[in-house]
Amino acid sequence: MQVTGAEVVVRCLQEEGVEYVFGYPGGAVLFLYDELFKQNKVKHVLVRHEQGAIHAADGYARSTEKVGVALVTSGPGVTNAVTGIATAYMDSIPLVVITGQVPTQAIGQDAFQESDTVGITRPCVKHNFLVKDVKDLAMTIKKAFYIASTGRPGPVVVDIPKDITTHKTEFDYPEKVTMRSYNPVTRGHSGQIKKAIQMLMGAKRPMVYSGGGVILGGASRELTKLVRLLGLPCTNTLMGLGGYPATDRQFLGMLGMHGTYEANMAMQHCDVLLAIGARFDDRVIGNPKHFFQEERTIIHIDIDPSSISKRVKVDVPIVGNVREVLDDLLKQLESSKVRPDSEALKTWWTQIELWRGRDCLKYDRSSPIIKPQYVIQKLYEVTGGNAYVTSDVGQHQMWAAQFYKFDQPRHWINSGGLGTMGFGLPAAMGVQLAHPEAQVACVTGEASIQMCIQELSTCKQYRLPIKVVNLNNKYMGMVRQWQEFFHGNRYAESYMDALPDFVKLAESYGHVGMRIDKPEDVEPALMEAFARKDDLVFMDFTTDQTENVFPMVPGGKGLSEMILV
């Protein structure tokens, strides 16, 4: 039986087991919406801005192991989606974004709501397609899901001209797809793995540094097993938090620009570094020249060959799926009796404990003004450490990363690579839909939240009981901090005048709003908010305006050149 292109798309989504499509209708996708309307397997979530659709699909993908799906119209629908797509691309999040396009014969005619979608999105997608024949539609969507979710994941855009959605074809969803130009490696080279073990066994000051690859690759269990088996110190990047349990003694906290003293010092002074699913980016190792002042051997496991020796020369590269490589590594270790030099390791741990004793995350706990760190600590306690926490970008993001101890993967959801303000609330929608019973908190600030605040309306429509933790210091805090440190206290445009009354704003959207001004009210407010299981509660915390994030490695400085409290 012949079906229309629009029906092909919807049936493909059904075949892929897609639960939610986040989107916004428009002229070029009307036939697709018509088909969505006629069925109820794939549920559509109507956002208030296309950026929100992509972030929501992204949050859904990050908190599950599934591909996030979004649907937007041509022209402005696509351009609004670009920030979301670039966000997902930088953090390697598997998404399939279906975009409407003007009819085939109108392409290139500067038609109404036309944009060169393939051209605009090309630098920020893993791959993109323009479908020119309805017969290619099912295979293209199959390929899109395959490419998005395999290898190093990423967003894939499928651009579908309006006429294609009306053309008829036989529907046959391919079971499998093979592409001669795309065959991601999964198994690591066994010789390299052997070499890595030798290096680790010979180490006096070994260190494990893991990133988002461990989360995306589902390798937390293997990582934890390895670190415990060998008694190694372990640090996570911002993207890797939850990859190793944060409450474990062997965890040194996050590293990098706002990493802990002990993690950064251990990273700088280790003699053998095992890097797993991480990419030595500028916010993590600081100045590479400074990093290389100390001699060390680097083992790097990553699925993307181009991540290896990109910023830092690596001694033992292992290309492969992190879980499979760690599995092979563990098998080889378990069958041999070799273990690292325990005396050397003891000395190394003594040194690390000295660094840890510096208590680099201390802050003034007796302050009469609410300290933002305190709010995150209380959030951690009230939620029992089990919440999914999304965040926006800035100081609040760093405090959440430092003070919420993530013991599980896929619970910390933030825009690490692109650093997209406005990510937190829509991402939380995707998370809450994926985990209806879970506690979901969006840690944000008064500047970030306003970048996608319209999604409060979506939250109402779908009854998403997200808890918004707004750390309101009336400043773009991170900008203000840099201005204080590096621009002679000249706070150019970082003060937000004329803020809305967030309590009333939340109420006008039909939610519960709270304002919290005193430290002693923080915990009761959080408890009340999380007790309201069916409500979105917007908590507006009036926090210390001049609080800074410490430690801090200033831009261009070395990892061990931290500014401390």
Add this chain to the structure above:
Amino acid sequence: MRHIVSVLLENEAGALSRVSGLFSARGYNIESLTVAPTEDPTLSRMTIVTSGSDEVIEQITKQLNKLVDVVKVVDLSDGEHIERELMLVKVRAIGKDREEMKRMADIFRGRIIDVTDKDYTIELTGTGSKLDAFLKAIDRAAILETVRTGASGIGRGDRVLRV
């Protein structure tokens, strides 16, 4: 250092822009880039002449391999290879210069492929430096127009790049 990189890629709309976009986005040099379908019409072969440190060239080949449309990448400069470039040059050929120009074309094993009473169009094939040498050898004022394809390259002997 100068490198010559061969790429086999799917002959799809937009594949070229993925490659050129990659080079501009990551700040890599392109000295020349040529592309055309192969004997298998579903595949295109591209030759890119680029330059950079060993680390940069390593990244270029890795990043090219990462493109979903790219089937294979070889740095021809890693081994023995041959490269050729085609140039068409239109030169003034009047009076006594006419004979001289014909002689120069012969010396460089060029062919005159179009003739008028005022000019010749000469076709010349060789490495880029041979083409440069020809342009240097003739009177600069006689050159009316040049067009070059950029280098194409192939491995020597049994070095074969195919699917």
